Amino acid sequence: MDTITTSKKEHKQLDPMILRDDFPILNRKINGKDLIYLDNAATTQKPWSVIESLRRYYEYQNANVHRGLHTLAEEATSAFENTREKVAQFIGGVKTEEIIYTRGTTEAINLVAYSWGRKNIKEGDRIVLTEMEHHANLVPWIVLAKETGAELRYIPIDVDGMLQMDNLDQIIAPDTKLVSVTHMSNVLGTINPVKELAERAHAQGALMLVDGAQSVPHLQVNVKDIDADFYAFSAHKMLGPTGVGILYGKEEILENMEPFNYGGEMISEVRFDHADWNSLPWKFEAGTPNIADAVAFAPALDYLNDLGMEAVREHEKEITAYALRRLSELKYLRVFGPTDVKHRGGAVSFIDREIHPHDLATFLDSRGIAVRAGHHCAQPLAKRLGVVSTARASFYIYNTMEEVDKLVEALKEARRYFCNE
Ligand SMILES: Cc1ncc(COP(=O)(O)O)c(C=O)c1O
Incomplete structure (x- = not known):
């Protein structure tokens, strides 16, 4: 049970072929073919260390956190809080008070929209988003704007899928209260200049929220350097x-926010007619949290730390550049997003001009290749790009150039199958 594969530690430079041994699912056959997993923007696969950690937690440590004085409760609490510390270090060395467990990015943004938004956004205020937002960073603000009478404004994208920064002063204007932007697009792969946007937001007295769902896994992120709120x-x-997400928030802002959910854990004292709130971060963590999954998040962070986020990013640049080059050979494809990997991550969306993305994804699955097809939870962006859906291949640390070649071969084969070419 303790034979956790540590092969990656021996290699300074990331070698996906060696890492693959750490991910048992990659040995699977799908429709009789080796699995080629290219749906990492949706979710990544898990190494043995994470899988074992989950099992070990339930086998040896399971207890509720923060409540018991017995050994198991203390161990579970310490493991749960240990992950919080690792997360705080991982994003630039912030205080653990500023790290709030949520169910995911979606819940983290909803928490801000609910607890901060409903207190601070009024009629006539402006919330600035971009045209490339995931629904998770769109719908909570649409609802808040409807409720309060606030105005939503969108920073447009250009033909390469980059943000148009030239008319920003008109968009991030003095009545702006919040700028909320994805750090890396899950459709276009674009890496947005969030540090500059934070500066522009702050210059107008607005706060800056960054949706880091696609960036923290792939880039070295320092929230203090970005100056994200x-x-x-x-x-x-x-x-x-x-089932585990993180909301980082600046301490003084979180202190001034009302709780998101009410109940156990998030209180300091309750009387029949009154309740006082717990200190940060627990003020925002009502009820029994997702302990096991939070505990098993620690070995995931260890794994990425062992590799080094620079190596993770380098591999991603390499494989994405290769994929963009190979896909550009197929003239019947339209590939979205920036062409220079300096400005993008490894989510590569494309369409075949004649084959529906869903048919394409189903065909690729028959060859063992997992890609996603659809609007990728960014319907307004799809509309902006003039498509209903796209196919998306998204890469991570264990993907290889050979897998890109197999994707390209399968796309050619799909063409023969659907278009008699
Ligand atoms: C950019 C972006 N934001 C938010 C989310 C939502 O993340 P979750 O479903 O983990 O809450 C995703 C998920 O795909 C995403 O890609």
Whole structure:
């Protein structure tokens, strides 16, 4: 049970072929073919260390946190809080008070929209988003704007899928209260200049929220350097379990916010007619949290730390550049997003001009290749791009150039199958 594969530790430079041994699911056959998993923007696969940690937690440590004085409760609490510390270090060395467990990025953004938004956004205020937002960073603000009478404004994208920064002063204007932007697009792969946007937001007295669902898994992120007021991300997109997300918030802002949910854990004292709130971060963590998955997030962070986020990013640049080059050979494809990997991550969306993305994804699945097809929870962006849906291949640390070649071969084969070419 303790034979956790540590092969990656021996290699300074990331070698996906060696890492693959750490991910048992990659040995699966799908429709008789080796699995080629290219749906990492949706969720990543889990290494043995995470899987074992989950099992070990339930086998040896399971207890509720923060409540018991017995050994198991103390061990569970310490493991749960240990992950919080690792997360705080992982995003730039912030205080643990500023790290709030949520169910995922979606819940983290909803928390801000509910607890901060409903107190601070009024009629006539402006919330600035971009045209490339995931629904998680769109719908909570649409609802808040409807409720309060606030105005939503969108920073447009250009033909390469980059943000148009030239008319920003008119968009991030003095009545702006919040700028909320994805750090890396899950459709276009674009890496947005969030540090500059934070500066522009702050210059107008607005707060800056960054949706980091796609960036924290792939880039070295320092929330203090960005000067983000809020930063949200999900464990499951960075080797960790599902059901755990993180909201980073600056301490003084979180202190001034009302709780999100009410109940146990988030109080300091309750009388029949009154309740006082717990201190940070627990003020925002009502009820029994997702302990096991939070505990098993720690080995995921260890794994990425062992590799080094620079190596993770380098591999991603390499494989994405290769994929963009190979896909550009197929003239019947339209590939979205920036062409220079300096400005993008490894989510590569494309369409075949004649084959529906869903048919394409189903065909690729028959060859063992997992890609996603649809609007990728960014319907307004799809509309902006003039499509209903796209196919998306998204890469992570264990993907290889050979897998890109197999994707390209399968796309050619699909063409023969559907278009008699
Ligand atoms: C950019 C972006 N934001 C938010 C989310 C939502 O994350 P979750 O479903 O983990 O809450 C995703 C998930 O795909 C995403 O890609």
